[in-house]
Structure formats: structure tokens, C-alpha cells
Amino acid sequence: MISNEEVQKLARLARLSLKSEEEASLVQDLNSILNYVGELAQVDVPALSTELPAANVMRVDTNPHDAGEYTNELLAAAPKSHDGFVEVKAILGDSTS
Amino acid sequence: MDTTNLTISGVAKKLASGELTAVALTEHYLAKAKGDNLNAYLEVFTDALVQAKLIDERRAKGEKLSPLAGVPLAIKNNILIKGKIASCASKILANYTASYDAAVISKLKEAGAILLGRTNMDEFAMGGSTENSAFGAVKNPKDLTRVAGGSSGGSVAVVAADLALGALGSDTGGSIRQPAAFCGVVGLKPTYGLVSRSGLVAMASSLDQIGPITKTVADAKLLFEVIKGVDLLDSTTRADELRPVSTRKKIGVPRSFVSEGLDPEMAATFAEAEKIFKNLGYEVVDVELPSIKYALACYYIIMPAEASTNLARFDGVRYGHHAEGKNLLEEYEVSRAEGFGPEVRRRIMLGTYVLSAGYYDAYYAKAGAVREMIKADYAKVFKEVDAILTPTTPGPAFKIGEKASDPLTMYLEDIFTVPINLAGVPAISIPAGKTKAGLPLGIQLTGAPMGENTLFEIAGEFEAKTS
Numbered sequence: 001m002i003s004n005e006e007v008q009k010l011a012r013l014a015r016l017s018l019k020s021e022e023e024a025s026l027v028q029d030l031n032s033i034l035n036y037v038g039e040l041a042q043v044d045v046p047a048l049s050t051e052l053p054a055a056n057v058m059r060v061d062t063n064p065h066d067a068g069e070y071t072n073e074l075l076a077a078a079p080k081s082h083d084g085f086v087e088v089k090a091i092l093g094d095s096t097s
Numbered sequence: 098m099d100t101t102n103l104t105i106s107g108v109a110k111k112l113a114s115g116e117l118t119a120v121a122l123t124e125h126y127l128a129k130a131k132g133d134n135l136n137a138y139l140e141v142f143t144d145a146l147v148q149a150k151l152i153d154e155r156r157a158k159g160e161k162l163s164p165l166a167g168v169p170l171a172i173k174n175n176i177l178i179k180g181k182i183a184s185c186a187s188k189i190l191a192n193y194t195a196s197y198d199a200a201v202i203s204k205l206k207e208a209g210a211i212l213l214g215r216t217n218m219d220e221f222a223m224g225g226s227t228e229n230s231a232f233g234a235v236k237n238p239k240d241l242t243r244v245a246g247g248s249s250g251g252s253v254a255v256v257a258a259d260l261a262l263g264a265l266g267s268d269t270g271g272s273i274r275q276p277a278a279f280c281g282v283v284g285l286k287p288t289y290g291l292v293s294r295s296g297l298v299a300m301a302s303s304l305d306q307i308g309p310i311t312k313t314v315a316d317a318k319l320l321f322e323v324i325k326g327v328d329l330l331d332s333t334t335r336a337d338e339l340r341p342v343s344t345r346k347k348i349g350v351p352r353s354f355v356s357e358g359l360d361p362e363m364a365a366t367f368a369e370a371e372k373i374f375k376n377l378g379y380e381v382v383d384v385e386l387p388s389i390k391y392a393l394a395c396y397y398i399i400m401p402a403e404a405s406t407n408l409a410r411f412d413g414v415r416y417g418h419h420a421e422g423k424n425l426l427e428e429y430e431v432s433r434a435e436g437f438g439p440e441v442r443r444r445i446m447l448g449t450y451v452l453s454a455g456y457y458d459a460y461y462a463k464a465g466a467v468r469e470m471i472k473a474d475y476a477k478v479f480k481e482v483d484a485i486l487t488p489t490t491p492g493p494a495f496k497i498g499e500k501a502s503d504p505l506t507m508y509l510e511d512i513f514t515v516p517i518n519l520a521g522v523p524a525i526s527i528p529a530g531k532t533k534a535g536l537p538l539g540i541q542l543t544g545a546p547m548g549e550n551t552l553f554e555i556a557g558e559f560e561a562k563t564s
Contacts, residue, residue: 057332079419
């Protein structure tokens with residue numbers, strides 16, 4: 001069963017801040033869903049074939065578009081931009097954050 | 098103009114003969130769409146008239162046009178239309194404007210279809226009632242106190258209420274077929290890989306497929322043929338030819354699977370449907386899909402796992418809702434917490450859990466293995482029958498709010514539709530009758546991979562007999 005601490009850890013991993021009242025209901029909902037999907041533990045699965053029917057499909061890496069062709073259009077969607085770049089808070093130099 | 102009984106195929110003839118113009122038809126539907134009392138449209142596109150005018154001009158010049166030319170259609174709001182908002186009915190994308198057309202939209206525009214508006218849905222297509230929309234639930238046109246189903250509830254409601262002649266939806270675990278059954282229209286989930294998802298906001302990439310929602314089977318076929326096709330921008334699309342119509346005239350019923358948990362009126366309608374198929378000359382036989390009982394559990398591991406991964410891109414930095422924080426990490430966490438609704442947050446958490454170290458093998462890897470067993474079950478049955486018949490849903494549309502408090506109860510509504518997405522096979526939901534209270538009920542025909550033509554044939558015969 002999933003605990004409050006685990007839910008807090010998952011929220012961190014999933015980059016979601018949780019309100020304390022939400023935490024309790026999430027613990028309950030996740031446990032109820034995990035209890036249901038846990039029935040798969042009882043299924044005997046045959047040894048998986050190593051020959052997967054699926055294969056990777058790669059696009060031919062050719063005809064690149066001109067650098068900057070879409071920059072303005074894409075930047076227009078960004079909440080914050082500056083001089084042709086997406087703007088974010090500094091991620092280097094502050095070990096406490 | 099009364100268009101209630103008009104179909105895309107019917108309208109195409111009237112447009113071609115000049116009995117009707119695209120402008121007149123579009124004006125009629127714009128007026129109807131603006132009067133939407135179902136909360137089905139998130140936005141009606143008034144510039145649709147410009148497109149309609151162009152179509153009329155091209156036709157006047159004698160150009161040979163597609164049957165879709167001048168036909169007003171509605172689009173689920175997780176499918177990108179360049180220059181229009183694609184919100185996925187989420188706060189996090191409430192103001193996001195698409196910078197390109199989805200592959201299916203390019204195809205519709207090429208065919209001259211008129212894009213009438215973008216439709217409401219469960220946020221990021223997560224839900225079965227459209228109650229998870231950040232913009233309010235969609236009402237069922239047959240009973241305004243009930244849900245339209247979901248997640249393509251808006252697209253289905255507009256077709257059922259004749260606020261558009263047809264619509265596109267997306268189907269990850271039943272999101273086209275379940276609302277189609279609840280509102281009494283036709284919905285097709287095509288074979289995985291037949292329709293490009295380029296420009297569809299991804300939910301669970303191994304399951305998502307775009308499909309048509311229409312008043313008739315013939316219209317579904319028409320729309321499907323326009324949107325399908327290989328696309329370099331979706332590497333899962335395949336160029337294979339559709340199979341020819343299967344002529345064994347044999348339908349399989351997974352008896353033990355359909356014998357439990359049905360609403361009595363659904364059970365009676367299903368028994369009646371079996372009789373109708375027998376009268377149409379079909380042999381109806383019992384078949385076994387032994388692993389299908391695990392499908393729902395399997396789905397509720399694979400789907401959130403993929404969704405949590407796909408939704409990691411919404412970070413409040415490159416697009417969408419942004420919240421201030423004391424550092425970048427906190428900005429991610431708060432932007433996402435504010436932008437995503439409760440069901441989306443729940444599935445992200447669940448997906449993160451089943452993919453996390455220590456649980457991956459027990460959940461995700463196991464679900465992948467069970468999925469292969471389910472696929473193998475279908476492959477075996479399709480050696481014997483043309484199609485598999487089940488109800489689309491256990492019962493008719495439920496009341497708004499009735500199942501909203503318990504996610505698991507809501508998930509159980511998907512019991513008949515999710516196995517199809519896991520197996521990657523096609524399925525169509527068609528109207529099969531009504532409850533005494535007048536609520537629509539649907540049956541689902543499932544086909545072999547690339548077996549859409551067989552489904553159209555069988556569903557079309559049933560429709561001709563019952564309508």
C-alpha cells in the first residue's frame with residue numbers, strides 16, 4: 001500500500017506541488033486503483049519471446065529547415081522570452097534552490 | 098432548412114447538384130452551433146464562412162471536388178488547427194494557439210471540409226464523461242441531466258444534436274465509441290497506425306487513435322477514408338492495404354465477458370441485436386477471449402504510464418500556463434499543479450508510480466506481457482470469425498455527477514472498449530436501440546487489424562435493418 005511519504009516523493013518526481021488536503025485523497029484513490037490493477041500479479045504470463053514484432057522506424061535525416069525559420073512562431077507561445085530565447089530562472093550557481 | 102436527417106453523403110449530393118451551397122449550409126450550422134446549449138463547443142469558428150465561399154467559387158468554376166467539400170465538421174480540441182486555440186480542455190493550455198495543422202486537419206482542408214469549431218472534452222482526453230473538462234461538463238442531447246460520455250463528449254454531442262454534420266474525436270480507451278453509444282451516433286476507432294497522430298496532443302501513444310463520429314456508418318467510412326494514410330511525421334502509421342470484406346458471415350460473441358454486469362435493458366438490447374444479425378444471415382457463435390478479463394487492469398497501468406511521460410512536456414516554460422516560483426523547480430511544480438485538473442494529476446501520479454524503480458517490473462512490464470496475451474486472444478478468434486460483437490457500454494448514459502467522486506467506478510465504464518485499444522484492432526459503435534426512458538444504447542463490432550471494410554459492411558447491414 002502506498003503511503004503519504006511515497007505520494008510526496010512521487011509528486012516531487014512528477015513535478016507537481018500538492019496541497020495537503022489533496023495528499024490524503026490521492027493516497028486513497030491511488031491505493032484503490034493499485035488494489036484493482038494489482039490483480040495482474042496473479043496472471044501467469046508465458047516467457048516473452050525475444051523476437052518483438054515491433055521495430056523502430058526512423059525518418060531519413062535530410063532536408064533540415066533553415067535555422068531560425070520557426071523561432072518567432074514558437075517563441076510566441078512561450079510565457080517568457082528574451083532576445084530570441086525562452087527565459088527561465090537561473091539553474092546554476094545556487095545550490096540551495 | 099431542416100438538416101436533422103441529413104447525412105454527409107446526402108449533403109455531398111445536394112452540394113454537387115447545386116441544390117445547396119456551402120455558404121448556406123455553413124451559415125445554417127454556424128447559427129445552430131452558436132445556439133449550443135450543451136456546452137459542446139469551446140469555440141465556433143466564424144471564419145468558416147470564408148472557407149465555404151471559396152468552395153462555392155471552386156465548384157462554380159467546375160472543379161471536381163471531394164464529397165467532403167463544403168461539409169461543416171467539428172474537431173475535438175486536442176487536434177491542432179493552425180492559428181486556433183488547442184486547449185485540450187485544460188487550464189494549462191487554455192490560451193495555447195496551434196502553430197501547425199495536425200495531419201488529419203491538413204487532409205480535411207485539402208478535401209475542402211469546413212471546420213466549424215473546436216469541441217469540449219475531458220481534460221487531455223482523460224475521462225469517460227467530459228466532466229473532467231476545465232470548462233464544464235457536456236450535456237447529453239437526449240437528456241440534459243446526463244453526461245454525453247467522454248472523452249470526446251463535445252464532438253459526439255454536436256453530431257447527435259445536429260450542430261455539425263460530423264466530427265473528429267480521439268480514442269485511447271473508448272473515447273469515441275462510449276460517447277457515441279451514449280448519444281446514439283456512430284463512432285469508429287480505426288486500426289492502430291491507420292490514421293496519423295501528428296498534431297494530436299498525445300495521451301497514451303501506444304493506444305491513441307483519431308477517428309470519425311457521424312450519424313451513419315456510410316458517413317464514418319467516408320470520413321475515415323479521407324483521414325487515413327501513411328505519414329512521415331507519425332512513425333507508427335502503416336501503408337498496408339485494408340483487408341477486403343470478409344465473407345464468412347460469422348460473428349463471435351465473447352459470452353462469459355458479456356454476461357456479467359450489464360444493465361437489464363442493455364442485456365435485452367444486446368440479445369435483440371444478436372437476433373437481428375441471425376436474421377441477416379450471420380452465424381453468431383460463442384468465442385473465448387480468456388485474457389480479456391485482465392484488460393482493464395492492464396490498461397490502467399499502461400495508459401497512465403504513457404500519459405505521465407507524455408505530459409512531462411507541460412512545464413510552464415515553452416508554452417501554456419506559467420506560475421512564478423522562487424526557483425525553476427518550484428515554477429515547474431506550481432505551474433503544473435495549477436494547470437492540471439484532479440484526474441490528470443491522479444493519472445500522472447499513478448503513471449509515475451508504476452514506472453518508478455522497484456515497481457516497474459511488477460506493474461508496467463507485467464502489463465506489457467498481459468497485453469501480448471490479449472492481442473494473441475484476438476488474433477486466434479479472428480481466424481474463425483469476421484467480427485466480435487459486444488455492447489459498447491454496460492448501460493446507458495449516467496447522470497452528471499453520479500460517478501464523479503470515485504475514479505474506479507468511472508474506469509469500469511470502459512470495460513468493453515479498452516481491450517480494443519490494447520490489441521490495436523478496429524471497432525465501431527453503432528446505435529442499437531433505446532431504453533424505455535429514451536436513452537440510446539450502442540453495440541460494438543470489433544474487427545481484425547485492417548478490417549475496417551468488414552466492419553462498415555456488417556454495421557451498415559444492421560443499420561439498414563434497424564433504422
